[in-house]
């Protein structure tokens with residue numbers, strides 16, 4: 081039987097907790113009958129690098145405005161430092177990772193909105209080396225730095241990057257973030273969310289910032305993939321084990 085492919089998006093804050101990524105990679109080591117593709121963020125690291133370089137960084141609806149002069153720092157933090165830190169932890173857990181940008185992963189970027197400068201949106205380029213890597217037993221670890229066909233680089237939100245890759249691969253999609261689930265107005269976890277409920281919670285200001293991008297992206301992916309997409313916490317590696325075993329943990333987003 082063909083192996084099921086899972087795209088697992090890791091929020092960048094996982095790098096701030098010692099051995100948290102290692103524990104997740106250990107879970108994947110125990111699941112030889114599945115294929116995995118890791119897509120990662122690193123927003124917190126980008127914040128630090130830009131601040132240290134003397135830049136002020138602003139966000140619009142959860143997306144970082146990315147002027148050309150800030151891009152070397154953004155690319156360095158995401159495609160360089162964060163990607164290689166995750167590779168290090170994957171190697172330590174016994175994997176054979178390959179670090180990639182979105183371009184090699186079959187996704188071309190283009191400018192999302194002029195006002196956001198070099199923030200990219202995703203489009204499939206049907207020219208991915210992911211399946212080749214999976215076929216030879218490698219673990220792709222993909223940053224959210226993208227390129228267009230002219231070779232211009234873009235900063236893509238990592239949730240959108242993960243959804244684009246899952247769509248390309250028709251894969252299962254899990255977002256591992258720093259909260260156990262999407263929370264309601266009373267900070268209680270929501271086990272399931274659909275289009276209507278999401279629209280209401282965003283309009284009421286209960287879902288904001290990075291989580292607004294995540295739920296909208298999840299919904300879009302769930303529609304395209306015709307299956308539920310999960311949002312759960314990287315803080316508990318056992319959540320990942322449970323999700324891979326088909327259990328319900330965190331928030332399930334359905335159309």
Ligand SMILES: Nc1ncnc2c1ncn2[C@@H]1O[C@H](COP(=O)(O)OP(=O)(O)O)[C@@H](O)[C@H]1O
Pocket residue numbers: 090091092093121123239256257258259261262263264286287288289290291292294
């Ligand atoms: N309704 C909500 N439920 C849970 N988290 C929320 C909600 N609204 C906003 N957030 C914020 O969204 C954050 C997760 O989004 P983000 O920081 O972009 O995560 P990641 O880096 O993992 O992609 C949470 O840490 C929380 O501060």
Ligand SMILES: CC(=O)N[C@@H](CCC(=O)OP(=O)(O)O)C(=O)O
Pocket residue numbers: 090091092093120121122123124126142143144145154158199200224235236237238239290
């Ligand atoms: C355009 C945009 O907002 N890009 C994000 C990319 C990193 C990211 O998404 O990181 P997390 O998953 O850790 O939040 C940024 O610069 O922060």
